[in-house]
Amino acid sequence: MILGLALTAAIYWPGLSGSFFFDDNPNIVDNKGVQPTDASLPSLINAALSSPSSEFKRPLSSLTFAANYLLTGLDPYWMKLTNLVIHLLNGWLVFLLARALIALAQRAVTIETQRTGVIAALIACGWMLLPINLTGVLYVVQRMESLANLFVLMGLIGYVAGRKLMLTQSNNPFSSQFRSDWGGFGICAASLAIFTLIGLLAKETAVMLPLYAFLIEWVLFGFYRRPITPSQNTHLREWRLISLYTIGLLIPLIVGLAWLLPSLLRPESWATRNFTLSTRLLSEARIVVDYIIWTLLPTPHALSFYHDNFVISTGLWHPWTTLPCILILVAMAGLVLVLRQRRPLASLGIALFLGAHLLTATILPLELVYEHRNYFASFGLLLAVVPLLTTGLSRQASQPAQGFILARSTTLATLLLLWTFETAITAIAWSSPLSLAETLATRAPGSPRAEYELGRTYIIYSHYDPSSPFTAMAYAPLERAAALPDSSILPQQALIFMNSRMHLPLKDAWWTSMIEKLKSRPPGVQDESSLGALTDCARDHDCDLPPQHMIDAYLAALSHPNPSARLLAMYGDYAWNVLDDRDLGVRMAEKAVKADPSETTYRITLIRMRVVLGQTSEAMCGYQQLALMNVGGRLDQELKSLLDMIEAHSQPASTTKP
Numbered sequence: 001m002i003l004g005l006a007l008t009a010a011i012y013w014p015g016l017s018g019s020f021f022f023d024d025n026p027n028i029v030d031n032k033g034v035q036p037t038d039a040s041l042p043s044l045i046n047a048a049l050s051s052p053s054s055e056f057k058r059p060l061s062s063l064t065f066a067a068n069y070l071l072t073g074l075d076p077y078w079m080k081l082t083n084l085v086i087h088l089l090n091g092w093l094v095f096l097l098a099r100a101l102i103a104l105a106q107r108a109v110t111i112e113t114q115r116t117g118v119i120a121a122l123i124a125c126g127w128m129l130l131p132i133n134l135t136g137v138l139y140v141v142q143r144m145e146s147l148a149n150l151f152v153l154m155g156l157i158g159y160v161a162g163r164k165l166m167l168t169q170s171n172n173p174f175s176s177q178f179r180s181d182w183g184g185f186g187i188c189a190a191s192l193a194i195f196t197l198i199g200l201l202a203k204e205t206a207v208m209l210p211l212y213a214f215l216i217e218w219v220l221f222g223f224y225r226r227p228i229t230p231s232q233n234t235h236l237r238e239w240r241l242i243s244l245y246t247i248g249l250l251i252p253l254i255v256g257l258a259w260l261l262p263s264l265l266r267p268e269s270w271a272t273r274n275f276t277l278s279t280r281l282l283s284e285a286r287i288v289v290d291y292i293i294w295t296l297l298p299t300p301h302a303l304s305f306y307h308d309n310f311v312i313s314t315g316l317w318h319p320w321t322t323l324p325c326i327l328i329l330v331a332m333a334g335l336v337l338v339l340r341q342r343r344p345l346a347s348l349g350i351a352l353f354l355g356a357h358l359l360t361a362t363i364l365p366l367e368l369v370y371e372h373r374n375y376f377a378s379f380g381l382l383l384a385v386v387p388l389l390t391t392g393l394s395r396q397a398s399q400p401a402q403g404f405i406l407a408r409s410t411t412l413a414t415l416l417l418l419w420t421f422e423t424a425i426t427a428i429a430w431s432s433p434l435s436l437a438e439t440l441a442t443r444a445p446g447s448p449r450a451e452y453e454l455g456r457t458y459i460i461y462s463h464y465d466p467s468s469p470f471t472a473m474a475y476a477p478l479e480r481a482a483a484l485p486d487s488s489i490l491p492q493q494a495l496i497f498m499n500s501r502m503h504l505p506l507k508d509a510w511w512t513s514m515i516e517k518l519k520s521r522p523p524g525v526q527d528e529s530s531l532g533a534l535t536d537c538a539r540d541h542d543c544d545l546p547p548q549h550m551i552d553a554y555l556a557a558l559s560h561p562n563p564s565a566r567l568l569a570m571y572g573d574y575a576w577n578v579l580d581d582r583d584l585g586v587r588m589a590e591k592a593v594k595a596d597p598s599e600t601t602y603r604i605t606l607i608r609m610r611v612v613l614g615q616t617s618e619a620m621c622g623y624q625q626l627a628l629m630n631v632g633g634r635l636d637q638e639l640k641s642l643l644d645m646i647e648a649h650s651q652p653a654s655t656t657k658p
Helices: 002-017 024-029 041-048 059-072 076-105 113-129 140-166 176-200 204-221 239-264 277-296 322-338 344-356 377-389 402-429 433-443 448-462 469-483 490-501 508-520 525-539 547-558 565-577 582-595 600-612 616-627 636-648
Strands: none
Touching: 002 076, 002 113, 002 402, 024 140, 041 059, 059 076, 059 140, 076 113, 076 140, 076 204, 076 344, 076 377, 113 377, 113 402, 140 176, 140 204, 176 204, 176 239, 204 239, 204 344, 277 322, 277 377, 322 344, 344 377, 377 402, 402 433, 433 448, 448 469, 448 490, 469 490, 490 508, 490 525, 508 525, 508 547, 525 547, 525 565, 547 565, 565 582, 565 600, 582 600, 600 616, 600 636, 616 636
16 A cells, blocks of 8 residues: 555655646636634634635635645645545545455455555556546645545544444343443544544545445445344344434435525526526436446556547437436446345445535536545545456355456556556646646547637747737637637637737637627526636736727626626726726626625625725715724735725815726
């Protein structure tokens, strides 16, 4: 196992020198909240509540980013190294959990006790080296996923340990066995409750811990108690655990569905997506089957990171693989039942894999495909497959033929070499922004995001020098990305941004296609980010952008029902600072606050605008409302600055920027 940890560290080492990437930018690079100036309580509370990636803020993950920043600044190397350490810790926990589960399976299948550690080590080493888990390490923001699963694995190990204690029972309430029984139950309950809550602070996927524990209980323990006396040949149900799962799993599931379903059944919940609830469910059947292939038999083109060119299923035969994939998943669910007695590890592994995708591959309107969603699910697959490929497990009367043993060993060795090789070459590609962009564009030639990221990387390497060879290289991938019908406006924004910064002509076609895309569908996060980048460039006088084109773009984006607070705030920023239209700026800021009352940034901007306009009474009212949101003193500095500003501005009509 130690060799496996060392090999994993060596394989990933080249990738640590890479840069921030994709969603790292809004969550870390552009998020000042995780870049505190000190380790004071208000700064840390502000960091914990600063994540834009979720309404639940994922405070524990944000605090780890802030800790990295306080120690080493905004250096991706140390953040990636922290991710690698978490991954290695997870690998060790996978080993401990797998060893415990294999030992439990001895009740149904005779396994040589001395080989359980070897099989567990093979599972853990294979899991650490799986190419599909690479983004959990080298993609900094996916620390959220790996950190959440750190606590999931701890919780499962604690549950299994507590459950084993419960198997030693006694009727005598004064005996040590009786105390161990109730102590074991306490460990089970505490492991589920405490580690689920801590994991949720890192990412919402930790909510799956009780389900995973339930599957382990169902397959390996069966909710039974050991007979009280040796002569008793009947099993007693463990009603304490049944009650625990009723309270901790079944009731929250019912409440959660009752809360989510009404909104999910409304068409507007899917307005920003190019799929509906039904087409998502059909598509996810194919995606989950793809995950199996990408995990066990990965190819570089399959693990391309970008999957925005995935063809959505619109019917059982469109595309034709939809129905077969549904049948495959149904068959896998059936295998869980069939194999439960004879092959409990295979049954449990399949159940854990399928269960891991119940959150992200069903009814929630998330993006369709992400490789990091298999960070825990891949453990389930290896738990199912590796023991079947490991030789010398059975003590039964007839041993497998020597040729069959060799075939199994060769298959496992080949898989381990394949996973190691592909993770190694991908980690090398992640070692620099240029090699990563070129590699991913090659792997996903039809992906708008891959083409955009390649063009954007060329722009960065050009240093905005029109004579740089990278400048000429940037146009082709950006033009290709812009021409794809399902792409966001990122490519158009990059072309406009680049030429404007370099004082080169702007094509009207870029503006026209961008505005048409904004009119044709509600803007997504990438569309909003694009408009925000252009606004920042114009406000900072780095870009000379035609105001009417920018207004038309914003009006097109705002023409759809229920525009986001972020979009409203950006238009207010542009109106105030670029158009010098104070009335429009204030109206947009007011709408942003109304659309998202919990976001303090919009309130601060509105207060500053009112102070500049001499509306001190309205500004003070907004200040008092903001003060009520000062949890733990996280807004102390902003409140002091605003109060000083309100007191200093007794005259209306200032030209100060908000």
